[in-house]
Amino acid sequence: DPAHLHWxxxxxxxxxxxxxxAVSAESLDLAWRPIAEIAADANAEASLRRMAVKWLQAR
Incomplete structure (x- = not known):
């Protein structure tokens, strides 16, 4: 895909x-995960880890 903007x-x-x-054509890798698990997962996408850490710090 060429460069593009998206939300x-x-x-x-x-x-x-x-x-x-429900898994659809747009959600090929879908799972319920605890937020603390995402924050600690070195293999998780960096932006997901940041979101998880911020969520945990705000609690």
Missing amino acids: DVRYVVRAGADERY
């Missing part, structure tokens, strides 16, 4: 252990 929107959702989600 990168992320959500924090509190879900019960039995909550289900």
Whole structure:
């Protein structure tokens, strides 16, 4: 794809252990993950880690 602008929107959702989600053509890698796990995951995308750390610090 050529360079383009887009909005990168992320959500924090509190879900019960039995909550289900639907994978679509736009969401190939979807999972419920604890925020602390994302913050500590060296393999997670840097912007996701920053969001997780900020969320934890604000609590």
